[in-house]
Every structure is written in C-alpha cells, then in structure tokens.
Amino acid sequence: MTAPLLDVSDLSVEFPQRRRRLQALDRISFTLEAGEVLGFVGESGAGKSLTGAAIMGLLEPPGRITGGRITLQGQRIDGRAETVRGRRIGMIFQDPLTSLNPLRTVGDQLVETIQIHLDMDADAAAVRAGELLDEVGIDRSRIGAYPHEFSGGMRQRIVIALALAPEPELIIADEPTTALDVSIQAQVLALLRRLCKERGAAVILITHDMGVIAETTDRVAVLYAGRLVETGHTAEVISAPRHPYTRGLMAATPNLDHVSVDTVLPQIPGSMPSLADLPPGCRFHPRCGDVMPVCRRTAASFAEGVACHLYNTQSPEAG
Amino acid sequence: MADKAYLQVSGLSRHFDISDPFLARLLTGGARRKLTAVDNVSFSIERGQTYALVGESGSGKSTIARMIVGLERPDSGSIRFDGRTAFDERQGQVQDNSLRQNLQMVFQSPYSSLNPRWRVGDILMEPIRAFDLIAEPQARRRRVHELLDQVGLSAQDAQRYPHEFSGGQRQRISIARALASNPQFIVCDEPTSALDVSVQAQVLNLLKQLQRDLQLTYLFISHDMAVVRVMAHRIGVLKNGRLVEENAAGPLIDAPQDPYTRMLMESTPRFAGGGATG
Ligand SMILES: Nc1ncnc2c1ncn2[C@@H]1O[C@H](COP(=O)(O)OP(=O)(O)OP(=O)(O)O)[C@@H](O)[C@H]1O
Ligand SMILES: Nc1ncnc2c1ncn2[C@@H]1O[C@H](COP(=O)(O)OP(=O)(O)OP(=O)(O)O)[C@@H](O)[C@H]1O
Ligand code: SF4
Ligand SMILES: [Mg+2]
Ligand SMILES: [Mg+2]
Numbered sequence: 001m002t003a004p005l006l007d008v009s010d011l012s013v014e015f016p017q018r019r020r021r022l023q024a025l026d027r028i029s030f031t032l033e034a035g036e037v038l039g040f041v042g043e044s045g046a047g048k049s050l051t052g053a054a055i056m057g058l059l060e061p062p063g064r065i066t067g068g069r070i071t072l073q074g075q076r077i078d079g080r081a082e083t084v085r086g087r088r089i090g091m092i093f094q095d096p097l098t099s100l101n102p103l104r105t106v107g108d109q110l111v112e113t114i115q116i117h118l119d120m121d122a123d124a125a126a127v128r129a130g131e132l133l134d135e136v137g138i139d140r141s142r143i144g145a146y147p148h149e150f151s152g153g154m155r156q157r158i159v160i161a162l163a164l165a166p167e168p169e170l171i172i173a174d175e176p177t178t179a180l181d182v183s184i185q186a187q188v189l190a191l192l193r194r195l196c197k198e199r200g201a202a203v204i205l206i207t208h209d210m211g212v213i214a215e216t217t218d219r220v221a222v223l224y225a226g227r228l229v230e231t232g233h234t235a236e237v238i239s240a241p242r243h244p245y246t247r248g249l250m251a252a253t254p255n256l257d258h259v260s261v262d263t264v265l266p267q268i269p270g271s272m273p274s275l276a277d278l279p280p281g282c283r284f285h286p287r288c289g290d291v292m293p294v295c296r297r298t299a300a301s302f303a304e305g306v307a308c309h310l311y312n313t314q315s316p317e318a319g
Numbered sequence: 320m321a322d323k324a325y326l327q328v329s330g331l332s333r334h335f336d337i338s339d340p341f342l343a344r345l346l347t348g349g350a351r352r353k354l355t356a357v358d359n360v361s362f363s364i365e366r367g368q369t370y371a372l373v374g375e376s377g378s379g380k381s382t383i384a385r386m387i388v389g390l391e392r393p394d395s396g397s398i399r400f401d402g403r404t405a406f407d408e409r410q411g412q413v414q415d416n417s418l419r420q421n422l423q424m425v426f427q428s429p430y431s432s433l434n435p436r437w438r439v440g441d442i443l444m445e446p447i448r449a450f451d452l453i454a455e456p457q458a459r460r461r462r463v464h465e466l467l468d469q470v471g472l473s474a475q476d477a478q479r480y481p482h483e484f485s486g487g488q489r490q491r492i493s494i495a496r497a498l499a500s501n502p503q504f505i506v507c508d509e510p511t512s513a514l515d516v517s518v519q520a521q522v523l524n525l526l527k528q529l530q531r532d533l534q535l536t537y538l539f540i541s542h543d544m545a546v547v548r549v550m551a552h553r554i555g556v557l558k559n560g561r562l563v564e565e566n567a568a569g570p571l572i573d574a575p576q577d578p579y580t581r582m583l584m585e586s587t588p589r590f591a592g593g594g595a596t597g
Contacts, residue, residue, distance in 0.1 A: 043515040044486065181375045182542060186586040210517055211545075211588025252520035253590055254545035261369070261568060263549050264527070265520035271485040287520060 003074040004031040005202050006055075006170055010068035011078075012090070013047075013054050016273075022275040024050055026227045027068065029302065034169070037193060039202040039234065040209070043272045046223040048206045052172045055204075056091055057081020071168065087117045088110035088162030094175040096155035099162060100147040106158050107134070107143035108164055117166035132161040136191060153184030160192055164199070171196060174206045189216045210253040214238055215245075222246050223282040225272055232305045242306045244288045282309070325366040326387070327534045328505060356382045358560040359396070363405075364553070366401075366503075367530065369504055369537040371547045371568070373583065374557030380540045383504045387538060388422050400504065408432075416498035420450045422496035425490075427509035432485055435483040439492055440477030443467070446499040466495040470525060487518030494525065498533075506538045511546065523549055530567040546586045548572055556580045 013025035025047050032038050040048045053059050055070055057080070070078040077084050080201045085091075093099060101109055110129035114120055119129065130140035136157040138150075147155055163171055172194065178184035193216055196203050205217055212263060213220055213234060220237050222230040222245065230243040248268035259265075270287045273279060279286055282295040290310055300309045328412040338344060338351040357379045372380045385391035387398060389405065389412060397407040400421065407414050426432045433442060443463045446452075453459045462475040470491040481489055490510060497505050507526065509518040523546065531537055539550050547554060547568070554571045556564045556579065564577040575581045 019553045043517060093344045177516040181376060181546075182588075183582060184586065209588065211590040215588045235347070249516060253516045254520075255590055256545040256548055256587060257591075258574070259545060259549045261548075261550065261552055265407065265524055265549065267520040267524060268517040270517065271487060 003071070004037075005034045005073060006032040007071045008051075008055065008068070011051070011065065011070065012060065012286075013050055013063060014066045015063050019065075023278070024063065024226050024275055025054065027302075028223075028228050029068075030221055030228065030231060032170070032202045032204065034202055035200045036038075036042045036219065037196065037199055037217045039207055039213040039220040040204060040206045040223060041208060041213055042223035043219060044208065045225075045272060045274070047226045048121060048208075049174055051223070052091075052174050052204060052206055056085055056089060056172060058085075058091075064154065086113075086168075087166045090168040090171045092156075092159055092163050092168070092171060092173040092176045094178050096152070096159045097147065099159045100155065102147055105146055106150075110162060113162055113165045119207070125211050128165070132165055135164075137187075151184075153180050153188060153301055156180060156184075157191060158189050160188070160195070164195060165202075167199070167303035168201060170202045170204070170205045172206070175208075176205070177212065177268050178207070178209070185212070186215075192216075193314075210238075210249070222249070225278060226275065227283060227299070227307065228302060229284070229308070230306045241286075242311060243308050244290050244310070245284045248287075323365045324363040325401055326364040326370075326538070327399040328363065328383075328387065328395075329361045329397050329505055331357055331360045331383065331386060331398070332394050333379075333386060333391065334394055348399070351554075357386070357393075357562050360557075360560070360562050361396075362553075362555050362562065362565060364536055364538065366536055367534045368552040369530065369539050369550050371539045371541065371551035371554045372557055373540075373542065373544065373554060375548055375583075376542075378557040379560040380557055381508055382560075384424070384538060384540060385507050388424050389419065389507055390424075416450065420500045421503045422506070423500065423502040423504070424506045424508065425482070425493050425510045426499050427512050433489060433496075435481055437480075439467075439479055439481065439484075441473075441476070442481070442492065443499050446496065450500050452500065462499075466498055469498060469529065470495045471521075476566065485516055485518070487521055490514060490518075490522050491525065494515065494522070494529075498529070502535070504536045504538075506540075508540045512541070512543070519546070526550070544572065587588070 002105060006083050009029045011025055011028040015022040015024055028051060040051060042048055069076055072088060083231045107129055110132060114125040129142055133140045133143060137155060138154060139267060141268050147262055155194055176186050189212060207213060217234045219272060220234045221228055222244050230246045238250060241250045251266040252268060254265060268287055282299050285291045285295040292309060294309050300307050300312045303312060333356050335354045335356055337354045339349055352400050361384060363448050371390055372383060374380055382391060386393045392412060395408055398405045400418060404413055405418055410457055440463050445457060446461060447459055463477055467474060467476055472491055511522050514522060530537060541547050553570045555562050558579045564580045575584055
C-alpha cells in the first residue's frame with residue numbers, strides 16, 4: 001500500500017498560559033489522497049483554522065504543536081513546514097486582499113510566484129501567468145491590472161491562480177467563499193474543485209456552511225471543541241450522521257427543499273465550551289441527548305470514523 | 320388586504336452621490352455621478368407576518384431597511400405604518416415618538432451593536448428609560464428580567480457584560496433590547512449570518528416564537544434562501560435596487576418566474592440532509 005498524500009496523526013496543539021495550558025487540538029488524525037477534497041466543519045472556535053495553520057506551520061506563538069506527526073508523501077513536515085509552504089502546500093484565505101499586494105499588478109505577482117518556486121525564465125513565467133488567468137476564467141488581457149480593479153469574486157479567482165501557480169500537491173482553503181455572494185461562491189467553488197481534480201491536487205476546505213460541504217467535498221471531518229468527532233464520505237455523513245453532535249448539526253441546518261414558515265428547527269441546547277472551561281470526559285456531554293454515565297468520566301476513543309461511546313464496543317456501558 | 324397591511328412602502332427611491340470631491344472634479348473636469356441604490360420599490364407587510372428581502376450584495380436591502388426605521392432619508396416615495404405616515408414627500412420624515420417606539424432593528428453583528436462597557440441590564444433598561452415606559456425602579460427591573468426570560472436568558476445575566484456571552488447569546492441580548500420598547504415591528508438585517516448553524520436555529524426559532532406570542536411584524540433580510548424559507552410568508556427579490564419579483568414564499572421558491580430569481584435559487588448550495596420537515 002502506498003502512503004497517503006497527507007497523513008496527520010495524533011496532532012495536538014496547545015496555548016500555554018500562565019497557570020495552565022489550553023488544549024486547542026487534541027490528537028487529531030486523518031489522511032488525504034491526491035485529488036481528494038476533504039471538508040472541515042464545526043462551530044466557531046472548534047479548531048478548524050488551527051488545524052490548517054498547524055499543517056502550514058503558521059501557528060501564532062505561543063500556540064505550538066505538542067504532539068503527533070504530519071507527513072506529506074511519506075516525508076515529515078511538522079517542525080519544518082516552511083520548506084513546503086507555498087510550494088507544495090498552497091493556502092487560500094477568506095479575504096483575497098490578505099493574499100494580494102495592492103500595489104502590484106496581478107501579472108507581476110503571478111510571475112514572481114512562478115519564478116520563486118519553479119525553474120522558469122521571465123518569458124516562460126509570463127506565458128504561464130497568462131495561462132493561469134485563463135484557467136481561472138479571467139481574460140489574460142487583464143494581466144496588467146491591479147487587484148482593486150477586480151470584483152471580489154474575480155480577486156478570489158486570482159488568489160486561486162496564485163495558489164496553483166507553483167503546482168502544489170495540497171491546497172488549504174479556509175472559508176474561501178464566506179465573503180462572496182452565493183452566485184459567485186458557486187462559481188469559485190466549482191472552479192477550485194475542477195482545477196484540483198484535473199491536477200490531482202488535494203484540498204482541505206474549511207467552512208461552517210453545510211451546503212458548501214455537501215456540494216464541494218468528497219469526505220468530511222467534523223470537529224468539536226478541539227477534537228475530531230466524526231469523519232466519513234460526505235454523502236454518508238450527511239444522510240446518516242452518527243455522532244450526536246453531527247446529528248444535531250445536520251438537523252439544525254435548514255434544508256431548502258423541506259422547510260416552510262411552519263418549521264421549528266431542531267436545536268442543540270447550550271453552546272460549545274471555551275477551551276478554558278472544557279468538561280471532563282466527552283466534551284459534548286453537557287449538550288448530548290444520549291449521554292451515559294461513562295461519557296462524563298472518559299472520552300470515547302476515535303474508531304471506525306466516530307468518537308462516541310454509543311458506537312464504541314469497548315465502552316463498559318455501551319451496547 | 321389593504322386594511323390588514325401593517326407596513327406600506329410605495330415608490331421608495333434613494334440615490335447616493337458617489338462623485339469625486341468637489342475640488343478633484345474641478346481639476347479633472349469630471350461630472351457628478353449618482354448611484355441609484357433603491358429604485359421605485361413598493362411592497363406591504365401584513366400584521367404578524369414576515370416579509371423577506373433577498374438579493375445579491377449591493378442590491379439595496381440594507382438601504383431599504385434603514386429608510387424604513389428612519390435611519391436614512393428616502394429621496395422619494397412614502398412609508399406608512401398601520402395607516403399612519405412615517406415619511407412622504409410633502410411632510411418629510413414625520414417626528415413621532417410613538418411611531419419610533421414601535422420600530423426596532425436587529426443587526427448582523429451582535430459584537431458591534433452592544434456597548435461593551437454596559438452591563439446587560441443597563442443595555443435593556445436604556446430604551447425603557449428613553450421612551451419613558453416604566454417609572455417605578457422595581458417594575459423596571461422586573462421588566463428587564465422578563466425580557467431576559469423571553470429570549471431564554473436568566474435574571475442573573477443582567478449583571479454580566481456582553482463579552483461574557485457567546486455569539487448566539489449576544490444576538491439574544493440584541494433581540495431582548497429590540498423588544499424592550501414593546502415594538503410591533505422589527506427589522507432583522509442578516510440576524511444570523513455571523514452565527515453557527517446550531518446557534519442560528521436557536522435564534523430563528525426564538526424570533527418565530529416571539530412573532531406568534533406578540534403578534535410581531537418582521538422585515539427579514541438574508542442571503543440564505545433556506546433561512547428565508549424558514550422565516551418568510553412573502554419574499555421580494557431585489558436586483559440593482561429594483562424589486563424584480565415578489566410572491567408568497569412557497570411559490571416564489573418552488574417556481575421562480577424571473578431569471579434572476581432562478582439564478583439565485585440555482586446557485587444556492589443544496590443541503591440534502593437535515594431532520595426538519597416541518
Ligand atoms: N492565541 C491564542 N490564544 C489562546 N487561544 C487561542 C489562540 N488562537 C486561537 N485560540 C483558540 O483556539 C480555538 C480554535 O480556534 P480556530 O481559529 O481554529 O477556530 P475555527 O474552528 O477556525 O473557528 P471559526 O469558525 O470561528 O473560524 C478557539 O477556541 C480559539 O479561542
Ligand atoms: N452612504 C452611502 N454612500 C454611497 N453609497 C452607498 C451608501 N450606502 C449604500 N450605498 C450603496 O448603495 C448600494 C446598496 O447598498 P446596501 O447596503 O443597501 O446593499 P445590501 O443589499 O444591503 O448589500 P449586502 O448584502 O452586501 O449587505 C450599494 O451599491 C452601496 O455601495
Ligand atoms: S460519548 Fe456520550 S456524551 Fe459524547 S456524544 Fe457520545 S453519547 Fe453523547
Ligand atoms: Mg476559522
Ligand atoms: Mg446589507
């Protein structure tokens with residue numbers, strides 16, 4: 001068996017504080033194959049962006065990786081992500097302006113990125129830059145324009161072109177379309193998905209929008225309070241979620257084809273705990289309708305795509 | 320129909336001057352430029368119902384909302400509440416405290432709209448004082464506790480500051496503040512766009528329950544069609560400041576007539592899961 005493109009195992013991230021350490025990610029494990037789109041969902045503060053930042057080596061101090069390993073094509077990259085960042089792993093953020101230099105033309109920025117990472121002379125890089133613009137649906141005649149001369153959706157497509165320019169193996173896209181209109185969002189996501197499939201690049205797509213997950217990803221990973229609670233094929237997780245938190249999320253998401261003004265949406269009671277105030281055992285237990293005594297004492301280990309005592313045959317009180 | 324209308328908006332328009340500053344125009348010889356943000360919009364909302372405005376960013380939704388609550392002056396048209404004029408071209412903006420008291424607004428961001436230095440109790444007390452609704456201090460405090468209870472918070476929460484609450488709880492505080500003046504009409508401009516789905520469900524259910532209990536009338540703005548379908552009795556679709564289609568929610572979503580509405584529907588990501596079936 002060949003190694004997966006990306007293998008993250010038991011990744012833990014902490015923020016040391018004066019008296020204690022905040023455990024922001026607790027032993028997250030997942031794999032990603034070439035050409036696959038993996039979605040990360042979960043409530044605000046669940047640790048989605050942190051997972052992306054840890055892989056990219058972009059954790060802001062004092063945050064640091066305290067355990068686990070990250071391998072790309074069988075090669076460890078935790079602790080030396082700067083050697084792959086930009087070149088083998090591309091990043092797309094919510095606000096395209098954070099990735100673009102307002103004072104330079106998009107053409108210059110593309111040419112520079114290509115030349116830094118690929119062995120190409122200026123003429124070849126300029127030709128490649130034009131091709132990349134074409135690929136993201138922007139007329140190459142606009143290569144001399146500045147970022148502010150484009151609409152929000154066009155800017156995000158330019159950011160995609162920039163991220164793809166060094167021909168990375170993996171793209172991490174953190175809420176790439178949250179700031180865009182639905183009509184433009186659909187175009188941008190379809191483009192990202194198509195280009196990655198064509199090139200065999202894998203994508204980690206971070207979003208809190210279930211519709212985006214449903215339409216764009218092959219597999220999905222659900223995070224809750226810094227722990228992975230469920231993973232699986234997107235269609236299966238959506239149609240038959242197993243973890244009580246995933247079930248709650250799916251039920252609370254209005255389905256355009258099934259709701260009306262008479263609908264009362266099922267809600268998950270309470271809210272996600274802060275890292276400073278995590279409950280013992282299963283971190284979801286204070287909000288869980290299926291809670292058992294064991295859940296208050298110990299967290300279920302992650303097995304067969306879910307971390308919940310309801311599915312864990314090893315758990316003393318489940319069955 | 321007409322006598323049941325709580326809000327009636329007719330021929331509402333608003334232009335913005337987006338010219339360069341005077342001096343720059345003088346130097347470059349540039350002309351004045353005008354942007355039509357809202358263009359001859361008319362609709363009405365029945366008492367106790369929700370009317371949703373949808374459309375892309377910049378289509379004029381918030382500008383309409385701000386004109387209706389009196390935060391922005393229309394260039395032309397008229398706005399009537401319950402048969403009383405709030406704005407028309409002859410009288411301009413009618414200054415009427417009892418009218419103001421009946422209109423409230425809940426904004427997208429619960430972070431920026433709550434004063435961080437005030438305790439929640441003081442935030443809720445403010446409209447009660449401003450409109451002189453209750454004189455007696457004991458009764459005022461009871462009212463604050465009642466408001467907190469209505470939005471699912473507890474009396475103790477009156478002593479806490481906004482930053483001590485989660486996003487969804489802060490949006491509940493915004494709703495409680497909107498309710499404090501006993502309004503009949505609330506404009507909700509993207510009230511759940513900044514919230515997670517689990518919290519969004521809590522806030523939407525709360526708004527619907529309050530509507531039933533208090534016979535509230537809502538103007539609801541959202542870019543999420545599924546959320547709009549949960550909330551709205553009628554929907555108006557805005558494009559470049561114009562109402563291109565308007566209908567009862569069911570037919571508008573199931574059989575959109577205007578190509579723009581159809582495009583909006585088709586680009587909405589479909590989520591096929593979900594337990595809610597009505
Ligand atoms: N510098 C820091 N110090 C302490 N805690 C931090 C720091 N940065 C992030 N955190 C915490 O780490 C957790 C995960 O944050 P992260 O940004 O990954 O959330 P997210 O899932 O991306 O949420 P959102 O949907 O809001 O973007 C949060 O609880 C956050 O408060
Ligand atoms: N004070 C102002 N000065 C100039 N232009 C303005 C002003 N307020 C709004 N506009 C313009 O009017 C148009 C309508 O804006 P509005 O905020 O009503 O849109 P919206 O539909 O609420 O959009 P969004 O979904 O992004 O909130 C936009 O083109 C906007 O740029
Ligand atoms: S482990 Fe227990 S408390 Fe946690 S989700 Fe499963 S059943 Fe609920
Ligand atoms: Mg994030
Ligand atoms: Mg707006």
